[in-house]
Amino acid sequence: MITSSPALEMNEVRKVYSVAETEVVALADASLTVAQDEIVALVGPSGSGKTTLCSIAGGILSPSEGTVTVGGEDITGYDRRRLTRFRRERVGFVFQSVNLVPFLNARENLLIVDEFGRRERREAKLRADRLLEELGLSDRAANLPGQLSGGQRQRVAIGRALMNQPSLVMFDEPTSSLDTELGSQVMELIRTEMKSRGTSAIVVTHDDRITHFCDRTVGIVDGVLAA
Amino acid sequence: MRPALKELRREPSRFVAPTAILTLIAVLLMFLGGLLDGLIRNSTGAVNAITADVIVFSDSSQGSFLRSRVEPDIRKEIEQDLDAVVGGLGVTLLGGRIPGNGPRDLANIAVWGYETPIDGVPSPPGAGMGWGDERLQADGVEIGDEILLGPSRTPVTIAGWVDNTAYNGQASLWVDVETWRTVLNANRPDAALAEGVFQALAVTVPSTTAGETAADAIVRVVDSGLLVLTVAEARDAIPGVTEQQQTFNQILGVTVLIALVVVALFFALLTVERASLYAVFKALGAGSRTIFGGLITQAIAVTMIATAIAAVAVVVIDAVIPPGSIPLFISPRRILLSAVLLFIAAAAGCGFSLRRVLRVDPATALGGSS
Numbered sequence: 019m020i021t022s023s024p025a026l027e028m029n030e031v032r033k034v035y036s037v038a039e040t041e042v043v044a045l046a047d048a049s050l051t052v053a054q055d056e057i058v059a060l061v062g063p064s065g066s067g068k069t070t071l072c073s074i075a076g077g078i079l080s081p082s083e084g085t086v087t088v089g090g091e092d093i094t095g096y097d098r099r100r101l102t103r104f105r106r107e108r109v110g111f112v113f114q115s116v117n118l119v120p121f122l123n124a125r126e127n128l129l130i131v132d133e134f135g136r137r138e139r140r141e142a143k144l145r146a147d148r149l150l151e152e153l154g155l156s157d158r159a160a161n162l163p164g165q166l167s168g169g170q171r172q173r174v175a176i177g178r179a180l181m182n183q184p185s186l187v188m189f190d191e192p193t194s195s196l197d198t199e200l201g202s203q204v205m206e207l208i209r210t211e212m213k214s215r216g217t218s219a220i221v222v223t224h225d226d227r228i229t230h231f232c233d234r235t236v237g238i239v240d241g242v243l244a245a
Numbered sequence: 246m247r248p249a250l251k252e253l254r255r256e257p258s259r260f261v262a263p264t265a266i267l268t269l270i271a272v273l274l275m276f277l278g279g280l281l282d283g284l285i286r287n288s289t290g291a292v293n294a295i296t297a298d299v300i301v302f303s304d305s306s307q308g309s310f311l312r313s314r315v316e317p318d319i320r321k322e323i324e325q326d327l328d329a330v331v332g333g334l335g336v337t338l339l340g341g342r343i344p345g346n347g348p349r350d351l352a353n354i355a356v357w358g359y360e361t362p363i364d365g366v367p368s369p370p371g372a373g374m375g376w377g378d379e380r381l382q383a384d385g386v387e388i389g390d391e392i393l394l395g396p397s398r399t400p401v402t403i404a405g406w407v408d409n410t411a412y413n414g415q416a417s418l419w420v421d422v423e424t425w426r427t428v429l430n431a432n433r434p435d436a437a438l439a440e441g442v443f444q445a446l447a448v449t450v451p452s453t454t455a456g457e458t459a460a461d462a463i464v465r466v467v468d469s470g471l472l473v474l475t476v477a478e479a480r481d482a483i484p485g486v487t488e489q490q491q492t493f494n495q496i497l498g499v500t501v502l503i504a505l506v507v508v509a510l511f512f513a514l515l516t517v518e519r520a521s522l523y524a525v526f527k528a529l530g531a532g533s534r535t536i537f538g539g540l541i542t543q544a545i546a547v548t549m550i551a552t553a554i555a556a557v558a559v560v561v562i563d564a565v566i567p568p569g570s571i572p573l574f575i576s577p578r579r580i581l582l583s584a585v586l587l588f589i590a591a592a593a594g595c596g597f598s599l600r601r602v603l604r605v606d607p608a609t610a611l612g613g614s615s
Binding site for chain 2: 069072073076078079099102103104105106107111113114117119121122126130131133134135162178182188190
């Protein structure tokens with residue numbers, strides 16, 4: 019979805035968790051803007067707040083303070099139901115362990131996004147077939163995830179993230195389970211797919227070897243962003 | 246919903262155990278229900294067939310034909326004051342000797358004398374003749390056979406067959422009131438009845454005053470000494486009928502409860518196992534309702550398969566069991582009722598997983614914690 023607004027605007031976002039009687043600050047006054055068509059690498063050690071930032075940007079978590087705007091849509095005050103709809107229609111996710119549905123084939127794994135939402139079956143099928151073709155998976159459309167290689171599963175997951183034509187795609191450690199060569203191929207693919215669609219992306223990683231595939235790298239330590 | 250059905254199709258082994266258990270429960274439910282229906286049918290068929298607004302007994306009879314006596318003057322009063330259609334009724338339980346079956350081979354027979362229309366039973370065939378319930382065929386009785394009733398061996402010839410008119414677990418033999426009175430007086434002198442006296446009267450009141458039932462009208466005309474029951478009440482007054490129904494219904498209720506627990510446990514386990522996948526679904530924008538709908542769909546599909554297998558199984562069992570050996574009556578109504586109960590149990594059982602589905606946090610899909 020192309021809009022004139024930035025893909026993501028986070029202003030002074032704080033996320034605080036209450037653990038027992040102690041408050042844990044997972045994200046401290048984070049401000050981040052991701053332009054259209056921009057790919058940002060979010061790098062930091064474990065427990066640094068990468069996932070929390072990603073979850074807030076993707077509408078999974080709500081911030082304790084600050085504002086979040088995705089593709090011009092202010093989601094700061096959204097309740098759970100509106101956030102669910104927002105995720106369904108406006109953002110894409112590629113999870114660390116890919117997490118394809120094991121009993122659905124590649125094509126159906128893409129179509130499941132449509133099942134959760136508006137059910138434009140005919141259009142969705144055309145879009146899924148086109149995505150599979152672009153990702154080089156046309157001949158694997160009827161294969162179950164168990165019949166696909168790691169790289170092919172990763173490509174199916176990317177296709178699934180793109181099914182709803184999102185403004186922003188969150189990639190959670192997309193190369194963590196891949197060797198260097200395959201990891202580079204996947205990152206190249208991500209860059210190609212995002213740029214060809216003008217879609218923005220945040221790539222969460224602690225692997226410095228893949229950051230050069232991104233337009234910009236943002237570091238995060240102890241919940242504090244450092245450009 | 247469609248992914249849920251695809252899972253059933255592509256990973257059937259996952260659902261074999263609950264389907265097998267539910268099938269056994271469904272067979273048990275239908276079989277026990279069939280036994281209840283068979284027992285009730287064997288006890289009440291004759292009373293159910295009585296075509297009348299009410300049945301009038303003497304007040305101390307507690308609705309038992311064998312304990313009841315209704316005098317002719319009461320009949321006259323009802324006929325004259327209410328312009329009612331009244332038919333005398335009586336029944337005697339006796340052993341009947343079947344020709345060719347040996348002197349000690351007795352069939353249990355309920356000999357009915359009737360003046361009133363009985364559903365499915367033609368008018369009395371004539372003196373010394375009777376319509377036999379089809380159950381007598383299991384004892385080797387054929388049309389034209391002469392059955393010797395009771396210790397006096399009163400002969401009655403079978404004129405033809407009628408269906409579903411058993412009484413108190415015994416096959417009925419429908420004769421005219423004169424033949425019945427002859428059989429009664431000859432074989433049960435302790436219960437002999439004078440001419441014009443019946444055990445009960447079947448009464449149809451053509452018109453009553455506004456808001457008044459047939460029973461009210463009879464009580465108004467004959468102010469004491471009577472017990473007036475509808476056909477349904479008379480059926481329930483047969484000794485053992487209510488107790489049988491209550492006992493079986495409690496067993497059926499427990500069986501449905503077991504089905505509910507089976508479904509609840511299975512889908513609770515499935516939900517726990519699927520928590521990470523459901524977190525991914527939620528992260529992708531699936532609502533809890535969609536996920537829970539998938540679970541319900543699977544539960545209903547599993548129950549549907551189990552019910553279908555069970556229905557075929559009980560129909561086969563019913564066909565294989567020799568007629569008259571056990572009081573089993575399998576009907577579409579019983580199968581449908583069992584299926585509906587199982588579907589309700591399945592949906593309710595799934596309900597226990599709802600809280601767990603609601604609690605699945607989409608945030609666990611990120612960060613590798615899933």
